[in-house]
Amino acid sequence: MPELPEVETARRGIAPRLAGRRLAGIVVRNAALRWPVPPELARKLPGCRVTAVRRRGKYLLLDCGAGTLIVHLGMSGSLRLVPAGAPATPHEHVDLVLEDGTALRLRDPRRFGAVLWTEDEPLAHPLLARLGPEPLTAAFSGAALHRATRGRRASVKSVLMDSRVVAGVGNIYASEALFRAGLRPGRAAGRLTLAQCGRLAAAVKVTLRAALRAGGTSLRDFVDTDGNLGYFQLRLWVYGRAGEPCRACGTPIRERRLGQRSTFWCPRCQR
DNA sequence: CGCCAGGCCTGCACGC
DNA sequence: TGCGTGCAGGCCTGGC
Numbered sequence: 001m002p003e004l005p006e007v008e009t010a011r012r013g014i015a016p017r018l019a020g021r022r023l024a025g026i027v028v029r030n031a032a033l034r035w036p037v038p039p040e041l042a043r044k045l046p047g048c049r050v051t052a053v054r055r056r057g058k059y060l061l062l063d064c065g066a067g068t069l070i071v072h073l074g075m076s077g078s079l080r081l082v083p084a085g086a087p088a089t090p091h092e093h094v095d096l097v098l099e100d101g102t103a104l105r106l107r108d109p110r111r112f113g114a115v116l117w118t119e120d121e122p123l124a125h126p127l128l129a130r131l132g133p134e135p136l137t138a139a140f141s142g143a144a145l146h147r148a149t150r151g152r153r154a155s156v157k158s159v160l161m162d163s164r165v166v167a168g169v170g171n172i173y174a175s176e177a178l179f180r181a182g183l184r185p186g187r188a189a190g191r192l193t194l195a196q197c198g199r200l201a202a203a204v205k206v207t208l209r210a211a212l213r214a215g216g217t218s219l220r221d222f223v224d225t226d227g228n229l230g231y232f233q234l235r236l237w238v239y240g241r242a243g244e245p246c247r248a249c250g251t252p253i254r255e256r257r258l259g260q261r262s263t264f265w266c267p268r269c270q271r
Numbered sequence: 272c273g274c275c276a277g278g279c280c281t282g283c284a285c286g287c
Numbered sequence: 288t289g290c291g292t293g294c295a296g297g298c299c300t301g302g303c
Contacts (some may be wrong), residue, residue, distance in 0.1 A: 074299095110298085111298075127279090262276085
């Protein structure tokens with residue numbers, strides 16, 4: 001679920017419902033996420049006003065006056081706004097409760113997600129400080145990608161998933177963007193030409209925007225769903241399609257593991 | 272049962 | 288030597 005487009009969709013869904021509202025508190029049913037949910041939130045959060053809901057890479061930032069909540073959805077996390085008194089189902093580990101009792105509820109079966117707190121500049125937090133440019137801004141360009149990949153022997157797919165190079169590109173969209181750019185995932189990143197980097201940066205943007213549109217469409221009402229709908233509506237070119245015909249040329253899609261992650265490509269469309 | 276999964280951190284061995 | 292790199296392991300549950 002939660003790649004950049006889904007996190008951004010979540011942000012857009014919850015921001016208008018949270019911004020300007022005051023928090024009554026937090027309910028933590030299971031603090032054992034990737035890192036422990038800070039116990040001091042119980043006394044820090046009540047009375048805080050949420051001033052903004054931002055996103056950086058796959059992290060959500062809830063500015064709460066005295067500090068900022070940093071939320072990451074990990075592999076299996078999702079957020080819903082639930083009415084006051086809604087009983088929690090299994091894996092619904094954390095509620096941020098608003099004054100009217102409505103809660104922003106984090107469900108995360110695998111508990112790879114995180115809810116953290118910082119009272120410093122959140123973008124300087126160790127988890128965020130070294131993130132590369134946002135892929136959907138002008139800061140991420142062919143020239144920037146070219147610069148960032150010079151001298152790197154690692155595969156272009158691994159480098160695309162390196163959050164220091166560009167923030168928020170996950171395993172699915174790395175394969176998808178490389179397909180759109182016509183580049184094989186295993187190519188050494190440092191050997192890409194400026195023109196190829198230009199095509200790849202553009203492909204990342206097109207891929208994420210398309211996914212964002214798909215996620216946005218089905219997840220517009222995601223507060224009433226489990227948040228999975230957006231993903232399944234996506235029309236994937238290669239991801240998860242090993243052995244199936246390429247949607248562009250019919251050649252069977254190949255799969256290999258690259259950097260311990262499943263990687264898919266069309267051997268004819270991608271060189 | 273074993274294996275896989277959209278993330279991301281740490282730690283290690285290796286080779287340039 | 289030092290660094291970039293790939294890889295293993297860890298954190299967990301659920302589905303096939």
